[in-house]
Amino acid sequence: MSRLIRTELYKFIKQRKNQLILEGLALFFIGVIVYYSYQEMNYDRATQKSMQMEYDNASGIQQSLSMYKASLEKANTEQKERMLKSHPRINEEFDFWDQEKITSFQLVYYYKNHKVKGEKYRKEIEIKKYENLLIGAKSKFISKENLKAKGEAPAELQRQITLDKYLIKHNIKIGNNPYHLTGINFLYLMLKGYIPMILLGLVTLLCIDIFIGEMEEGSYKLYLTQPFARGKIFISKIISAGITSVGVVTVLLFISFCITSIMNGVGDIHYPETIAENKMLYSLVTISNSIGNVKIVSIGTYLVMGYSLFFVLLIATVMMTMFISVITDSTSVTIGVITGLILLSFVFSSFLDEKTSLHGYYFLGYINIYNILNAQINAPLLLGILLNGIIVILLFLISCYTYQRKDLLGGVS
């Protein structure tokens, strides 16, 4: 068995295709480091610009509301009634935009000259701004789409408020740039956005032809003349696919962690980070009413949970790829179906409401690791790990059964 695994691993490393993909993966990691370094460099300028836009917007709306208020005072009863239809809570709406204007203005000046007032001041202003935005969203003075477009969805605002309050209360040193690439922060950023999705896609391509390659070339006949049971061959292939996919990602993560640590230091593993409450985290069913509720843990705990989920997902996706390739015997179909499944998770995250249970019951829906860990979509961590675990076992058994009973004499159809 160990000889078989060694052979598979040797074949894997020697394949030109795999060498190219490994080079692509290494380039992807370098690209991520370069991208975040660029984001770090531009963070102050970009944030100042976006705060300026928010100030202009709030200022414009507040001005038009003040004109509206003035004409409301002069209007007769019939006119008043009509005017109040479009802005039924005009005074509250005015106060909301006024507060938004003031806090955005304070942040513009903070980013212009942030050494003067310090990070604690920024966090205090941010808390005020975010709390006000939450009130605005609840009262429908500002739309959810608007907040989402600015990267300030209500659940994300709630998360920021909880984290900022904790940092101020415990007098913890506040970092001035979320993209500062320390070793720990690099690992944290790798779990954000679409990066896990791209990584998963690239690693899956590494293992896609572990069965089909031989079938398409016809060399499987020679391989099966060796004195090994088909079951053992299957298991050795699965183990080598698992080792290579998990191994490659782990090695690349470790190397990148070392590089960023040498560049900017390791970072503090005990630094606070938000995570979903236990009720959401360890649930076996989807819970829509716990969305946005977070608690504070160390970033180390966050990373352990995040990477546990990521590696379970990686193994499940690799297993799914093996399964499709065993039943279809076609590289094209396998690539098409796996890409389709990964795209579907993108579709769900883009178009589905965060409360929909479908997020929790689609195995690749868990690829939005940041959103899962921060309770921003209705998909509990434990359910995700369990669901993917079951998929791995089931697909393993079905694939093993299919492979052992496959008619290999007829060649490729």
Add this chain to the structure above:
Amino acid sequence: MGVLIWNELKRRIRQVKTWVLILVLILISILVIKNYKANEYKVYYTMGDAFQSLAGYQVDDIEKLNNKNTYKIVKYSYDLLDKAGKQADQAIQNNDMKEYNRATTFGYLLLAKEGAERDGRLREISFRNKTKGMWEQVSNGVDYDKVSFEPVSFYHNRGMYFEFLLDAQFYYNLYQKGLQDSNEYQMDSMTFCYHYYNKIIPMFIAFLVLILMFDSINQEHSNGSIKLLLTQPLSRMKYLITKIIVGILHTLFVTILGSIPIVIAYGIGDHFKNFNYPVVYLKNSFSSLSSIHNYVEYDLIKRGENIIIGYNYLSFYPKGVNGGISNQLTVMPLYQFLGLSLLLLSVCILFFVSLNVLISSLLKNKIVAFLSSALITIVGMVLSNPLITSDSYNYSPFSMTNPIRILGGTYNVAALPAILIYLGASFILITINILYFRKKNL
């Protein structure tokens, strides 16, 4: 060659992935519709309210007028605006949409006249000539010369004049065709098509072509069937061109078929009545190389809203400056607009097909070919995406994938340069492919 195209197309259409992709597109469409329905908002006010409010703002200024004759004319004019508002409100109550569209058109014409008068005599003459027919039909016999806002018209700027004129044209179209006003979240058979080519297809078109075409040549190269095929009296160049034509037709088949079931399902209910719904269109899209600034994307980021199909009520504030862009926009029937969108989409597909066929011809290994195409597409899109909202023009083929927004003039690129760039880029890719493939050792 025709036979080869037909046989290849039949073979590709029979593939499982074709039907899986069609199903995925239908599923995405259903999710988008569901999402739109969730976002449907209650309309608190009608244009009638707006006209009455705008007429009400001027009461104090009218009272200050000393000249009795001027006072009479201006008072009469604002009373007309107030009356148009009341008529629009009444029409809504009576559910008479034709009358609502008439009153709203007239209200906008009055506001546009106010803007034109403020802008000077020449603008006013131009307005009179442009809107003569419209005025006669919607004013219920009001004499154009008896209406004047000049002594008190100071609210509206040049940009707003064009805005009101465009609004008037929009509602006049609805009035003439007996259609009902729509909003961004409305869904019916024809507006679904608009949303489909605006929100869904641009996001996935590159990946759709990638999945369909990454193995177009290397598959036949790997399994040896290319040798058999090239023993036929068919040049290698014709073989490549066949692949590209089939790629375009196959992608169009998947794209169009992905929308058909939903269009038919809606159409049974609404009889496709909105087929000639007026849609905002950039006037010189096919004759000019320059476009207008992408105010829709800008406003979406800044304000998060865009209330009418392809059209923004705040468009007279492009980038927050009172520049005025609505003079470059006009309205066009939806079916015509969708036809032009399909034309633009076809050249976009041509580019992505040429790219994938080239990579498929260069790399024998399907997985490496897929990875290379995917990386080029993703990197291209990531690098080009900022062009959609930047101050410069959006001239990258990777970011001109939204035909609806290009025709609407809100994608930092007009239709003519988009077509030229796609054709040029495709020509280069196809030429490289032909030169390479001619000498390839098969």
